[in-house]
Amino acid sequence: MASVNDLIDQALQFKCNPKSAQYEYNKALNTFYEVIQILFESLKQINEQNEIQKTKTLISHLLNQAEQCKSQLNPIKSSSDPISQIFHHPIIDIQIPQYISSSPQVKINKQTQNEPIEKSKKSNPSDDPLEAMIETEILDTSQSMKWEDISGLANAKAMLHEAVILPSQYPNIFTGIRAPPKGILLFGPPGTGKTLLAKALASQSSACFFSISASSLTSKFYGEAEKLVRALFTVAKRKQPSVVFIDEVDSILSSRGQGEHEASRRVKTEFLVQMDGVRGAGDDRVILIAATNRPQELDEAVIRRFPKRVYIDLPNEDTREDLIKHQLSKVSNNLSESNIKTIVQQTRLYSGSDLAALCKEAAMEPLRKATNEDLKKGIIQEMSFESFRIALNVIRPSVSPSSLEFYTEWNSQFGSK
Ligand SMILES: Nc1ncnc2c1ncn2[C@@H]1O[C@H](COP(=O)(O)OP(=O)(O)OP(=O)(O)O)[C@@H](O)[C@H]1O
Ligand SMILES: [Mg+2]
Incomplete structure (x- = not known):
């Protein structure tokens, strides 16, 4: 019996070929039904958001491929309802991306005789399912950051x-x-x-x-x-x-x-x-x-x-100072310039993420002192130098001097000057 991965591979390789017999399309359509059903089932067991999204993208792609496959079948024998309706599933609100929902045939027709093939290849998104995946998954259109x-x-x-x-x-x-x-x-x-x-x-x-x-x-x-x-x-x-x-x-x-x-x-x-x-x-x-x-x-x-x-x-001293100040700007505090300088001196081996963790820990300190009553009224003490003194014992640097030496050595051997 074919494994699930084999079935998925088989479904992904489907391409409309006008010369294929009805039998071929029927067979392909059955594979689609089977794979989509399996994927819907697997959705119930996945917890990770990232995996859920990947599976949904795959399902929407397969649904669309299945639709194209069905369009090749004898219209008398096949129903005109969209395939997605066969799967009475609560997660059927999947958005089918625009480029996926345009069928390959339409794309072939769009390639007019006078348009150079190279150009049309560039402007049209791909029919290749893996390339389609990349366009939805690996192409990063993430949040804005300066x-x-x-x-x-x-x-x-x-x-x-x-x-x-x-x-x-x-x-x-x-x-x-x-x-x-x-x-x-x-x-x-x-x-x-x-x-x-x-x-x-x-x-x-x-x-x-x-x-x-x-x-x-x-x-x-x-x-x-x-x-x-x-x-x-x-x-x-x-x-x-x-x-x-x-x-x-x-x-x-x-x-x-x-x-x-x-x-x-x-x-x-x-x-x-x-x-x-x-x-x-x-x-x-x-x-x-x-x-x-x-x-x-x-x-x-x-x-x-x-x-x-x-x-x-x-981070060097200046960078550590900048990083701590940046974090402090988000919370009310009474730290003086010289307090900050002292913290900077005491965080020599701290990485940027250690410093972010340190500030977070220090920001929690005043909360720990607050009573339930205080929390209800929103009375929270300002963050102070003392908060950092305590946090410095909790959050320790994660990089050791010996590993740092190693990086410096690798840098002098391979790094750009
Ligand atoms: N230079 C910096 N400025 C501001 N924040 C920083 C800086 N460096 C690290 N951080 C903080 O540390 C966190 C982790 O940083 P990042 O993921 O870029 O580290 P990385 O160098 O990729 O680490 P790794 O090698 O472990 O992947 C960031 O989310 C940020 O909060
Ligand atoms: Mg990283």
Whole structure:
């Protein structure tokens, strides 16, 4: 018996072919019914919001494919009701994305004889289900975020501005030897703002932003992840200028050792091939950005593909001060300048995320002192230096001096000066 994944694969590979016999369509339609039913059932057992969304997207895509399949059947034999009505399911309010709901036949007709194929390929979204998935899942259209929301990291911001934002605004200037680098690696201790930088970049730049992480590659519905990787780069090229951001790149592209899983080896190889495609094509305006806190685990072939490697260090004194002040601006407090300076001195090895946690902990202190009566009346003491003194014992730095030494060493060996 075919496994669920096989069935899903089979359904995803369905393409309308006017030459196919009625029998073929009937068979395909049955597969669709079966797979959609299974997916609806699985929805009941999934708790994670992200997984629910992925499954819904897949269902809506399959429903639409099934509808196209049905339209090829003899109209006398098949009913004219939409297929979605067969599934009396409470979660049938799924929005079918616009590009999915236009049938391939319509698209083929739209390609008029005088329109060059290349152009129409560019402007029309894809029929390929994996590419369609990428357009809904990996294409990041997330919340707006500004550079100012990130404290410090002036060098990294300036570099990203020059390599991504300016070239997408003035493509004619950034050509030839002025062309931006094709790969940027952000590395450094955990919690220093690498992912944050990419998020800000996504909302600041007009380039199309694709965000991929190990988890988006391991979804059980995707089948072979390397196909997804290939599709990702195809869509990125079609929508250029674009940025492909690979977060936690070490978990996807770590050194290819012995005994590693065949599937992950294939994904890695596909990535390397696709990255070369991006690097080699002079005119393609696709830039790769990757982030990692374990640069030592990267395959050397991967390191080579990111010519710019930027060290995202722990925050220095000025950055720590800025970060703490930024957090304090959200809560009523009575800390003086010199109080803040003292905290800055005492947080030498704290990362940005440690500092955010410290401020959060300190902000909780006055709440712990409040009685129920106080809380009801909304009487809460101001945050004070004392709150921080207590919080400093609870929230400790998460980066050790020895690991910091290691990053500095890796930076002096591989990092961009
Ligand atoms: N420079 C910074 N400015 C403001 N907030 C920061 C900064 N660095 C870290 N933070 C805080 O730390 C949190 C985690 O940051 P982020 O996810 O970017 O870290 P990261 O470098 O990607 O870490 P990891 O390597 O573990 O993925 C942010 O949500 C933010 O609250
Ligand atoms: Mg991160």
